[in-house]
Amino acid sequence: MNPALLIIALFLAFAFVLGLLARRGRTMTLEQWAVGGRGFGALLVFLLMAGEIYTTFTFLGGSGWAYGRGAPAFYILGYGAIAYAISYFLLPVIWRYATRHHLHSQPDFFVSKYKSPALGVLVSLVSVAALVPYLVLQLKGLGIIISEMSYGTLSVAAAVWISVTALVVYVVISGVHGSAWTAILKDIMILVVAVGLGLYLPWHYYGGFGPMFAAIDHAKPGFLTLPAKGMSVSWFVSTVLLNALGFYMWPHGFASAYTARSEDVFRKNAVVMPLYQLVLLFVFFTGFAAILQVPGLAGAQGDLSLLRISKLAFPPPVVGLIGAAGLLTALVPGSMILLTAATILSKNVYRPLVRGTSEQTVGRLARGLVPVVALAAVCFTLSGGEALVPLLLLGYNLVTQLFPALVLSLPERPLATRIGSMAGIVTGEAIVAWSSLSGTTLAKLLPTWPSVITDLNIGIVAMTLNFAVLLAVSAVTRERVPAQAIEEPAAAT
Amino acid sequence: MRRVPLHRWLAVVPGLLILGGVPFANRVHRLVLGLPFLLLWIVGCVLLTSATMALIGSLDAKAARSAGASPDPPDRDALR
Numbered sequence: 001m002n003p004a005l006l007i008i009a010l011f012l013a014f015a016f017v018l019g020l021l022a023r024r025g026r027t028m029t030l031e032q033w034a035v036g037g038r039g040f041g042a043l044l045v046f047l048l049m050a051g052e053i054y055t056t057f058t059f060l061g062g063s064g065w066a067y068g069r070g071a072p073a074f075y076i077l078g079y080g081a082i083a084y085a086i087s088y089f090l091l092p093v094i095w096r097y098a099t100r101h102h103l104h105s106q107p108d109f110f111v112s113k114y115k116s117p118a119l120g121v122l123v124s125l126v127s128v129a130a131l132v133p134y135l136v137l138q139l140k141g142l143g144i145i146i147s148e149m150s151y152g153t154l155s156v157a158a159a160v161w162i163s164v165t166a167l168v169v170y171v172v173i174s175g176v177h178g179s180a181w182t183a184i185l186k187d188i189m190i191l192v193v194a195v196g197l198g199l200y201l202p203w204h205y206y207g208g209f210g211p212m213f214a215a216i217d218h219a220k221p222g223f224l225t226l227p228a229k230g231m232s233v234s235w236f237v238s239t240v241l242l243n244a245l246g247f248y249m250w251p252h253g254f255a256s257a258y259t260a261r262s263e264d265v266f267r268k269n270a271v272v273m274p275l276y277q278l279v280l281l282f283v284f285f286t287g288f289a290a291i292l293q294v295p296g297l298a299g300a301q302g303d304l305s306l307l308r309i310s311k312l313a314f315p316p317p318v319v320g321l322i323g324a325a326g327l328l329t330a331l332v333p334g335s336m337i338l339l340t341a342a343t344i345l346s347k348n349v350y351r352p353l354v355r356g357t358s359e360q361t362v363g364r365l366a367r368g369l370v371p372v373v374a375l376a377a378v379c380f381t382l383s384g385g386e387a388l389v390p391l392l393l394l395g396y397n398l399v400t401q402l403f404p405a406l407v408l409s410l411p412e413r414p415l416a417t418r419i420g421s422m423a424g425i426v427t428g429e430a431i432v433a434w435s436s437l438s439g440t441t442l443a444k445l446l447p448t449w450p451s452v453i454t455d456l457n458i459g460i461v462a463m464t465l466n467f468a469v470l471l472a473v474s475a476v477t478r479e480r481v482p483a484q485a486i487e488e489p490a491a492a493t
Numbered sequence: 494m495r496r497v498p499l500h501r502w503l504a505v506v507p508g509l510l511i512l513g514g515v516p517f518a519n520r521v522h523r524l525v526l527g528l529p530f531l532l533l534w535i536v537g538c539v540l541l542t543s544a545t546m547a548l549i550g551s552l553d554a555k556a557a558r559s560a561g562a563s564p565d566p567p568d569r570d571a572l573r
Contacts, residue, residue: 213527
């Protein structure tokens with residue numbers, strides 16, 4: 001076993017041990033990876049929060065897209081800021097309602113607002129469908145790390161099977177009590193590694209950021225601006241908008257609004273969270289630094305760029321530490337996503353459908369579903385050749401379809417009906433699923449239309465039609481909603 | 494419908510600068526301060542978002558104070 005593989009194996013073992021120790025520890029859910037942060041000093045809290053935004057998506061995917069696509073990767077930096085500005089107004093409204101009605105999960109909100117358990121089931125299924133590509137992304141990242149760390153002795157498929165085993169074992173060991181310490185270790189390691197690489201590599205290979213970008217601009221003219229077609233300005237703007245609106249539609253993001261102690265938390269987050277986003281710059285720098293040093297990684301292979309340039313620049317033990325940081329950034333979010341998906345399926349899909357299900361059955365089912373969801377994710381991981389970023393883009397396309405039904409439910413009396421909401425969500429999801437499964441794009445569908453239209457993110461087109469169908473069906477079905485039903489206490493638990 | 498306080502509309506400015514500004518920022522093909530201009534533009538918008546939300550937060554806190562429904566003091570100070 002080479003030193004790099006040995007180091008990540010040790011870190012994996014260490015994460016398992018921390019998970020075991022955390023069994024009796026505090027409960028940690030997807031929405032509060034850094035829950036341990038509350039008791040620490042301001043500087044440490046800042047570092048933890050800054051490290052927290054790194055998942056495999058940003059670490060390998062962000063650098064991979066900077067490497068392979070160039071300027072389109074900047075969208076990752078753009079949507080967060082808009083999402084946090086929206087959160088200042090959106091989350092307090094959700095928080096007040098959820099607190100008053102004792103809501104626990106994202107589907108509960110829809111069930112309560114629209115007085116419709118059926119809508120809750122639909123929302124749950126959408127959430128789980130969107131979580132699957134997010135999980136596939138983490139597995140793929142884990143697979144990449146393990147196979148790269150083996151220096152060619154392990155195939156990607158073998159590495160993915162090792163990864164999923166590690167992930168399931170980690171979830172089973174730590175159970176619902178995720179390890180806060182693993183999350184803290186992950187946040188610190190990834191921050192040190194990402195910022196370290198992003199500063200060191202451009203200086204080492206080019207003598208600074210300016211010379212690096214000048215060299216890239218010279219070698220690949222136009223790479224640092226958006227292209228005229230494909231991932232053009234139109235794609236960029238629609239993708240940033242869609243992702244910003246979808247940011248809090250994720251079940252974990254949405255439910256994080258419930259856990260706040262007071263509304264002031266949201267006000268502060270809107271100021272501080274955009275600043276944390278800026279650490280993404282270092283990930284971009286690493287990807288850019290790799291372009292001229294490890295050329296030739298085509299398509300989804302771009303996700304390997306960070307690890308490949310690390311292998312070029314450092315001896316195996318250091319590479320092992322970088323891999324270990326990457327491993328934790330996949331393991332910690334991956335385990336939370338897996339748990340969340342299994343829990344939603346059990347609590348918000350199975351229980352409403354099968355009356356009289358006991359709490360124990362729901363818990364047992366959730367645990368039993370963990371390996372099932374994991375295996376499904378493995379199938380997608382091994383069958384699809386997608387890069388990491390398009391996987392999350394697909395997840396966002398799916399999950400943002402919940403936005404119209406949510407935003408129209410916010411007034412005291414919802415502006416949409418339950419049938420309208422369902423029709424809108426189904427329309428949006430159908431378009432996204434059809435486009436994704438059949439590979440149909442607007443450009444193929446409307447070859448003569450200008451690229452300003454055909455380059456639009458399909459998710460934004462789906463959401464527009466979703467809105468239209470929702471409003472139309474709501475207008476037709478409006479009188480069926482009795483006005484007095486709105487103020488009744490929530491039926492949801 | 495309740496009236497939205499005027500200062501809260503400031504929140505749309507950074508978002509509009511990202512969504513509406515990118516088509517123009519993308520026309521600059523030079524490096525500025527060593528960075529691609531588009532990247533620098535987005536970084537600027539992110540910083541502006543933070544500053545704008547801080548301003549809105551303090552104006553909201555001020556409005557809440559003058560309305561008598563003052564939020565608890567320690568959190569209010571942390572916003573500045």
